[in-house]
Amino acid sequence: MRASVFRYPLRARHPEPLNALRAEIRRRRAAGAQRIGLIGFSAGGHLAGLAALAPGAPPDEAVDFAVLGYAITSMETETYRPARVILLGEDADPELRRSTSLDSLVTPQSPPFFVWHTAEDPYVPAEHTYRLAAALAAGQVPHAVHVFAHGPHSLGLARNAGEAAIWTTLAKAWIHEQA
Numbered sequence: 001m002r003a004s005v006f007r008y009p010l011r012a013r014h015p016e017p018l019n020a021l022r023a024e025i026r027r028r029r030a031a032g033a034q035r036i037g038l039i040g041f042s043a044g045g046h047l048a049g050l051a052a053l054a055p056g057a058p059p060d061e062a063v064d065f066a067v068l069g070y071a072i073t074s075m076e077t078e079t080y081r082p083a084r085v086i087l088l089g090e091d092a093d094p095e096l097r098r099s100t101s102l103d104s105l106v107t108p109q110s111p112p113f114f115v116w117h118t119a120e121d122p123y124v125p126a127e128h129t130y131r132l133a134a135a136l137a138a139g140q141v142p143h144a145v146h147v148f149a150h151g152p153h154s155l156g157l158a159r160n161a162g163e164a165a166i167w168t169t170l171a172k173a174w175i176h177e178q179a
Contacts, residue, residue: 001175002033008047014087014100021051022061035064037175041156042124043083045071046102049132052113053105065178067114067171070124070153073102073132080124106135112142114174116167118151144174 006024008017025036040048045068052063075084075097088096098104113136117129126147136143148164158164 001179004028008044011086013089014096017047017087018050018054021047022057025051025061025063029060035179036062037065037067037178038063039067039069039171040071041069042153043072043087045069046073046083046087046100049073049102049113050100050105052111053102053107055105063111065112065114065175067175068116068129068132069167070117070121070155071102071115071128071132072124073128074104075100076104077127077131079127103131103135106132106139106141108139108141110136110139110141112178114144114171116146116148116164116171118148118153118155118164120150121153123153144170146170 006021008020028036038048038051040046048066049068049071051057051061052066072080072083075088075092084092084097088100113132115129115132117124117126119126129145129147133143133145146167148162148167151158151161151164155161155164157168
């Protein structure tokens, strides 16, 4: 399995980050990638989820699975407003907020998701993961969801972070199931 790191435009308004990620997916497909999985954390998790769920992507931009860690999944809640303001602007209308909320974009055709979070995250509440999990379940989309009791935001690989450190082992097994 090959992996790479994609650095998306920060502090850029929607749809610039999504367009940049879709261009990278097209580039990877043109280079021969048969399957594309995305892993993202926090705002990067929102971007990965948006690339997997936003309607209208042609086949060369398709995402086969997504792994999201403590991701912002809803632009409709008031939680973690700073990310919403950066991505959508101060006065984003309700339709734009809904069209960039992962939980509102899930369909039965959505790719599988692995989602993890910590209940103590002070920046992105676990509510975001619960909302996405409920939408995935309602859409009968294959998914795995893990919410660990302890751990701050920005855990990344969560090495030496207690129980949350197991997320990489769980995700590895889940990713192998997707192949």
